[in-house]
Amino acid sequence: xxxxxxxxxxxxxxxxxxxxxxxxxxxxxxxxxxxxxxxxxxxxxxxxxxxxxxxxxxxxxxxxxxxxxxxxxxxxxxxxxxxxxxxxxxxxxxxxxxxxxxxxxxxxxxxx
Amino acid sequence: xxxxxxxxxxxxxxxxxxxxxxxxxxxxxxxxxxxxxxxxxxxxxxxxxxxxxxxxxxxxxxxxxxxxxxxxxxxx
Numbered sequence: 001x002x003x004x005x006x007x008x009x010x011x012x013x014x015x016x017x018x019x020x021x022x023x024x025x026x027x028x029x030x031x032x033x034x035x036x037x038x039x040x041x042x043x044x045x046x047x048x049x050x051x052x053x054x055x056x057x058x059x060x061x062x063x064x065x066x067x068x069x070x071x072x073x074x075x076x077x078x079x080x081x082x083x084x085x086x087x088x089x090x091x092x093x094x095x096x097x098x099x100x101x102x103x104x105x106x107x108x109x110x111x112x
Numbered sequence: 113x114x115x116x117x118x119x120x121x122x123x124x125x126x127x128x129x130x131x132x133x134x135x136x137x138x139x140x141x142x143x144x145x146x147x148x149x150x151x152x153x154x155x156x157x158x159x160x161x162x163x164x165x166x167x168x169x170x171x172x173x174x175x176x177x178x179x180x181x182x183x184x185x186x187x188x
Contacts (some may be wrong), residue, residue, distance in 0.1 A: 002187075003180065018175045023153070027183040032156035035182040046165045047180075050167060052145040052151045058180040059138030066180040069141055072149040073168065073176040082142040086179065088187075097177075104175040 003088060006097050011098050013044070017105050023058075025065050035055050057084070070097070074104050148178075 003023060006011070012020050024031070031044035045052075050066055053059050058069035067085055074080035077112040081100035087093040144149070150169045155162035168176060 002180065012177065018177065019171050019182050020179065021179060022179045024181050024183060028154040028156045028161040030184045032158070032161045034158075035156060038158075040158055042157075043162075043166060044156045045151075046156065047151075047153055052149075052153060053180060054138050055142075055151070056178065056180070057139045057141035060182055061137060062182065063152045065182050068182060069180045071142065071148065071178045073178065075173050075175060077148055077168075078147055078173060079142050080175075081145050082141060082144055090157045101175065101177070107158040 001042060002037065005038065006104065007094060008041050011094060011101065012042070013105060018101060019043065021045050023052065023066060025050050025053070040076070043055075061102070072097070072100050080104055148176075 002018065004022070008014060008020075012018050021044070022031075022040075023045045025047050027048060028044070028046040031046055034040075036042055046083060047053055047066060048066060050059060052068035056071060056090075058067045058070065059065075060067040067088035068088065070083040071079050072081040080103070081097070083093060083097065086097075116153075147169060148166065152165040152167045155164070155166035
């Protein structure tokens with residue numbers, strides 16, 4: 001999560017026309033307190049029971065937990081890119097994700 | 113001579129292929145091009161828990177990155 005936070009401006013364009021939702025099986029209160037402590041600028045969703053993780057195919061080997069799978073959903077509502085799993089320590093994972101996002105969200109030329 | 117025979121026998125032993133990692137539990141990950149299933153989940157930000165659930169359909173027309181992860185307060 002720290003990498004998402006630290007690259008939020010560059011990778012996720014500070015949330016302009018793009019929404020990052022981080023999902024785990026933690027209760028919403030645990031996610032809120034972690035987000036506060038670590039100053040995460042994006043939204044978390046609490047998938048206790050991992051029903052949504054099952055729908056997307058993001059179930060971990062550890063019981064009751066979601067795996068580190070990442071999906072980019074385009075404006076048409078379809079999966080445009082996936083990283084299963086997202087290799088969070090591999091710099092190329094971020095390059096690939098950035099390229100996938102840039103295809104869907106054109107660069108902002110207005111500077112605002 | 114005996115050593116040669118033993119060696120020959122050993123060399124002819126089929127080497128066991130490394131076992132492939134077991135597939136992850138649960139259904140396979142959605143493919144590119146699939147319609148992303150809608151969901152409504154309790155949400156949270158650094159300012160606290162959200163009053164309304166987080167719904168994918170609320171962001172129609174936008175690009176949404178869904179980043180599943182293991183557990184809060186871990187590097188995963």
